[in-house]
Amino acid sequence: MEKEINFTNNAEELLQVFKKGEEFAKDLLKENERLSLRLAQIERAGETEGDNIGDNHYQGRIKAIEHELNLYKNKFTLLEDENRKFAVRFKYFEEESNNLTNLYVASYQLHSSLDFSEVLRIIVEIIINLIGAKKFAVFLIDEKTNELTPVVSEGIQGVSIPRIKIGDGIIGKTARFGKSYFSDNLKNAKEFNPIEPAVCIPLKIKEDLLGVICIYNLLTHKQGFTDVDYELFNLLAGHAATAIFSAKLYTQSERKLTTIQGFLDLLKHKANG
Numbered sequence: 001m002e003k004e005i006n007f008t009n010n011a012e013e014l015l016q017v018f019k020k021g022e023e024f025a026k027d028l029l030k031e032n033e034r035l036s037l038r039l040a041q042i043e044r045a046g047e048t049e050g051d052n053i054g055d056n057h058y059q060g061r062i063k064a065i066e067h068e069l070n071l072y073k074n075k076f077t078l079l080e081d082e083n084r085k086f087a088v089r090f091k092y093f094e095e096e097s098n099n100l101t102n103l104y105v106a107s108y109q110l111h112s113s114l115d116f117s118e119v120l121r122i123i124v125e126i127i128i129n130l131i132g133a134k135k136f137a138v139f140l141i142d143e144k145t146n147e148l149t150p151v152v153s154e155g156i157q158g159v160s161i162p163r164i165k166i167g168d169g170i171i172g173k174t175a176r177f178g179k180s181y182f183s184d185n186l187k188n189a190k191e192f193n194p195i196e197p198a199v200c201i202p203l204k205i206k207e208d209l210l211g212v213i214c215i216y217n218l219l220t221h222k223q224g225f226t227d228v229d230y231e232l233f234n235l236l237a238g239h240a241a242t243a244i245f246s247a248k249l250y251t252q253s254e255r256k257l258t259t260i261q262g263f264l265d266l267l268k269h270k271a272n273g
Contacts, residue, residue: 031072038065099228102130103235110243114250119243120152126236128154131229132222133215135192137161139171140211140244148175148211161194174200174212180233182225192216201233203241210241
């Protein structure tokens with residue numbers, strides 16, 4: 001069961017903690033300056049009035065103030081450590097919130113059209129901008145031959161991408177078993193091989209497979225995948241599959257409707273003739 005996270009509230013809470021931490025740090029610094037100044041005054045007073053007041057008295061005061069200073073320094077060190085931890089958590093929540101926001105926008109775009117070509121174009125944009133892929137292809141199952149057929153690709157010029165039989169190679173096995181594939185080495189390969197992708201994601205609606213997304217290498221700035229990326233892959237695959245399925249059904253319905261309308265027009269024409 002997916003746990004819903006309110007990233008806005010988490011971010012606001014972290015910001016409040018940062019502000020309180022910053023105020024506390026400022027107070028500590030002011031107190032440190034005050035105690036340091038007081039310590040210097042006492043030391044000067046001890047030097048000029050040593051015989052009148054007594055060295056032992058001032059030495060005790062100095063040690064007490066030094067001890068208090070050390071306590072404040074330790075508190076300040078702990079506060080700095082907590083702030084660093086909160087900064088890391090805040091950055092993580094901010095990045096995940098941004099990624100999920102982007103995915104929400106991408107999902108909305110996917111479901112905003114029932115035109116098959118438009119859906120494929122949106123999928124290409126999402127894979128480039130959201131995933132950071134440089135070379136990739138989308139395969140769909142040909143229901144007549146039960147083979148995976150490339151329907152759209154990006155960054156692959158002058159290379160013929162073959163049809164893949166279910167169960168053959170990385171792509172075919174991903175389709176057969178419905179499990180995502182991730183290569184141990186995501187660096188750009190020296191030679192491009194259309195049947196050996198670095199990443200292969202099945203497009204599924206529940207247990208029904210529609211096709212696969214194959215990524216061969218990534219954009220230059222993308223060094224690898226994070227935990228959030230893997231979540232995005234799963235979510236994207238589901239939304240892309242749903243959008244493709246809906247667009248195909250709509251296209252088939254439109255064709256049937258056009259055929260029926262043409263048949264009715266023909267009957268009407270003959271009846272009038």
